[in-house]
Amino acid sequence: MDSLAAIFNQAKPFLAMIFLQFGFAGMSIVTKFALNQGFSQHVLVVYRHAIATLVIAPFAIVFDRNVRPKMTLSIFVKILLLGLLEPTMDQNLYYTGMKYTTATFASAMCNIVPAFAFMMAWIFKLEKVNIRKLHSQAKILGTIVTVAGAMLMTLINGPMLQLPWIKSNNQHAFSSAAAIQDPLKGALMITIGCFCWGSFVILQAITLKSYPAELSLTALICLAGTIEGSIVALVMEAGNVAVWSIHLDVKFLAAAYSGVIGSGITYYVQGVVMKTRGPVFVTAFNPLCMIIVAIFSSFILSEILYLGRVIGAVVIVVGLYLVLWGKSRDQPSSNQNIKMEASNNHQKMTAMDETTMGSNQNFVVLEVTCTKLTPTNESV
Numbered sequence: 001m002d003s004l005a006a007i008f009n010q011a012k013p014f015l016a017m018i019f020l021q022f023g024f025a026g027m028s029i030v031t032k033f034a035l036n037q038g039f040s041q042h043v044l045v046v047y048r049h050a051i052a053t054l055v056i057a058p059f060a061i062v063f064d065r066n067v068r069p070k071m072t073l074s075i076f077v078k079i080l081l082l083g084l085l086e087p088t089m090d091q092n093l094y095y096t097g098m099k100y101t102t103a104t105f106a107s108a109m110c111n112i113v114p115a116f117a118f119m120m121a122w123i124f125k126l127e128k129v130n131i132r133k134l135h136s137q138a139k140i141l142g143t144i145v146t147v148a149g150a151m152l153m154t155l156i157n158g159p160m161l162q163l164p165w166i167k168s169n170n171q172h173a174f175s176s177a178a179a180i181q182d183p184l185k186g187a188l189m190i191t192i193g194c195f196c197w198g199s200f201v202i203l204q205a206i207t208l209k210s211y212p213a214e215l216s217l218t219a220l221i222c223l224a225g226t227i228e229g230s231i232v233a234l235v236m237e238a239g240n241v242a243v244w245s246i247h248l249d250v251k252f253l254a255a256a257y258s259g260v261i262g263s264g265i266t267y268y269v270q271g272v273v274m275k276t277r278g279p280v281f282v283t284a285f286n287p288l289c290m291i292i293v294a295i296f297s298s299f300i301l302s303e304i305l306y307l308g309r310v311i312g313a314v315v316i317v318v319g320l321y322l323v324l325w326g327k328s329r330d331q332p333s334s335n336q337n338i339k340m341e342a343s344n345n346h347q348k349m350t351a352m353d354e355t356t357m358g359s360n361q362n363f364v365v366l367e368v369t370c371t372k373l374t375p376t377n378e379s380v
Helices: 002-036 041-063 073-100 103-123 134-155 168-179 183-210 214-236 250-277 279-283 286-300 307-358
Strands: none
Touching: 002 041, 002 073, 002 103, 002 250, 002 279, 002 286, 041 073, 041 214, 041 250, 073 103, 073 183, 073 214, 103 134, 103 183, 103 279, 103 286, 103 307, 134 286, 134 307, 183 214, 183 250, 183 279, 214 250, 250 279, 286 307
C-alpha cells in the first residue's frame, strides 16, 4: 500500500496537468462554437471570470482563512498585473485570434507558450541550465522540437484526410467559413496572447512565494480579470448593449464552462503543481490540448484534418516526452540532495549533543547555525 501511495503521489502532478488539457480542449471547442454563433469575445472574457470568482471565492474564504498571508502593496500590484496579463490581454487576444481561424489552429499556436515560459524562467532565474547534463539537453531539445512541431502543424497542410464521419456538405460549409478567415492576423494575435500567458505563468510562480494561498490568489486574479476585462469590453463594445444579453444556451455554457474549468480550477491546479514542479513543467503539457482539439473538433465542428498537421502533432508528442523525461530526472536528484542535507544536519546535531553531555562545565554556550531546508529552484 505504501508503494502504491508513493507512486500515486509521484503521478499526481502528471494526472492533474493531463486533466487540465482535456478541460482546455473542451473549452476551446465550446467557445469556438459560441463565437461562431455571434458571441462577443470581450463579453465572454468578463462573464468567464465573473463566474470563476463566484465559484472559487467561497472555497478560498473557508479553506485559506488560516494560511492567507497579509495583503501588501507589492502583492496587490502583482495580482493586478496577473489579472491584466492572462484573464484580460491573453484571453481577449486568443478569442479574437480564434474568431479569425479555427479551434485547432488556435490550440496549435498555443504550443509556443513553453518556449516563452522557458526563456522567461531562465531570465528570472526560476530555471537553471546546465548544458553538460543529459537531462538538461533533453529539455532544451524537447522544447525546440515541440515548437517546431507546432509550426509544422500550423504552416504545412498537405493533403486533406478523408475522414468517414465528415460529410461532404460539412466540408463545403467549412471551406466557405475558411474563405472569410485571416490566419495571419489570427496567428499574430494568438502569438502576442501566448507571450502574455507565458509572462503570467512566471509571475504566478513569483507571487506564490510571497502569497502561498492558491485558492485566495485564484479568486483575486479572477476578480481582477473581471474588473479589467469589463473596462476593455465597455470600450470595445461601446454603444452595443445587445452583446451583454445572455440566455441558457451555448453562450452561457461557454461562459460557465470556461469560468469554472478554464479559469477557476486551472489557476488553482497550476499554482499547486507549480510550487513543486516549476512553471516549465506546467506549460510542457500544452501540446496535448492541441491533439485533443484536433481530433474532437473534426467530430463536433467538422473541421478538416490535413496530413501535415497530423505529422506535426506526432513531432509535438516526441518533444513533449523529451521535456518530461528531462523534468523527471530533476526530481530524484532534488530529493537526494535534501536527504543528504538532512543526514548531515542530523550528524552535526548528534555530535553537538555528545559534546554538551560530556562537558564538566556548569554552563556551555553553543552557537549553532542551522541550515534551513528550503525547496530549491529546479535545475533545467
